[in-house]
Amino acid sequence: MTGAQSQRDRKHMDPQTLLAHYERIIEISQQLNTTLDHMALLKKIITAATELINADAASIMLLDESTGELRFAAATNINPHEMEEIIVPLEGSIAGWIATHGEPRVIEDVTKEPSHFQGVDNTIAYETRNLLGVPMRAHNKIIGVLQVVNKLNGDHFTEADIETLTTLASQAGTAIENARLFQQSDFIAEMVHELRTPLAALKASTTLLLRPEISEEKRREIIETMQNETNRLIQLTTDFLDLARMESGRTKLELAPFDLNKLIMESVEVVRQQAEDKHIRIFVPTEINYVVKGDRGKLKQVLLNLLTNAIKYNREGGSITIYTEQVEIDEQPFVEIAVQDTGYGISKENQRHMFQKFFRVASTEGYSQGTGLGLAITKHIVEAHGGHIGLESEEGVGSTFYFTVPLVQE
Ligand SMILES: Nc1ncnc2c1ncn2[C@@H]1O[C@H](COP(=O)(O)OP(=O)(O)O)[C@@H](O)[C@H]1O
Ligand SMILES: [Mg+2]
Structure with a gap:
């Protein structure tokens, strides 16, 4: 498949449709860049993918670096409960191939493709006939796969489809990364804010302790406050670490x-x-x-x-x-x-x-x-x-x- 073929595909579209198509891509791209809620963002991407490619369903699988597995993060045809159950192996799946090779892939007939992973269809009782998947990158690193399945009206995926989905995936990759960074910075901001209260109390206590006129009783009181605030700092930092690990999926049970x-x-x-x-x-x-x-x-x-x-x-x-x-x-x-x-x-x-x-x-x-x-x-x-x-x-x-x-x- 070549760029020339993509040009031919585009020629099948009348200029009006083609213009609308490009406008829609630009519109989606703008929407993606203003959405920082992770889940809402993923939903927008898959909806856009089905619409732009004219396919029955779309999904995003994200790469879990620690286990080297792909997991569904969003899909138009899988419910959240089922998504959690499905683990797509890197070896023995088309999505895995795409994530490892970093290249798009079209499968015209999955029944003739031995590396097609049956697990998904079995779990959700869906029949995948054909599919197109492209890698998603952020900072040049592959973070997952964007995939559409079952092109409507019995059509085939075209070179233009690959180009469109690749464009969408590259915008999606950046948007996902932004949303992740935003969530992290939000958490860090809140965390620092929480740490400031006990730290301010400790600072005030040390200033008080340095005063010569302070009674022995008062001195004891201040030291007790310092002990409480120190314990609070320890508890806070332990909790922060626990939560940060869990939120980023780095906790293994x-x-x-x-x-x-x-x-x-x-x-x-x-x-x-x-x-x-x-x-x-x-x-x-x-x-x-x-x-x-x-x-x-x-x-x-x-x-x-x-x-x-x-x-x-x-x-x-x-x-x-x-x-x-x-x-x-x-x-x-x-x-x-x-x-x-x-x-x-x-x-x-x-x-x-x-x-x-x-x-x-x-x-x-x-x-x-x-x-x-x-x-x-x-x-x-x-x-x-x-x-x-x-x-x-x-x-x-x-x-x-x-x-x-x-x-x-x-
Ligand atoms: N059993 C309970 N009865 C009444 N209020 C509760 C109970 N458990 C939790 N809460 C309320 O929910 C809040 C959050 O609880 P938690 O997340 O454990 O934080 P923390 O105990 O550190 O404040 C508490 O501050 C308290 O106001
Ligand atoms: Mg508690």
């Missing part, structure tokens, strides 16, 4: 079967003293022993986050009850773990923001320290296990946070 009740007992032991200080009693399940499959250390972090919240945002003399129950999600066995407290509860409006990073209910800020990152981290961990997290809460009565983890099948 170490999955193994383990006894859930033992983990619950262990976690309760960690917070026992903190609960007793507020005269809060903790009730744990004893009847059924569940063996779950997950990253034990990370799931302990989930339990500790929920338990410390249930203590921090509870009333003096309140209680916490942990429930476990087997549930089915998409015919797979899971255990639902619920942590119920008798605390202040959370208003409907605040419930909607509960899992956003840095979110704290304004009225709780006064009486308890926190980073507002605990639940955001918790949600990441649970979802990385294929589970769900949610809450029910009533103001003045209490809250129940529940999450699911996969059960080991007997």
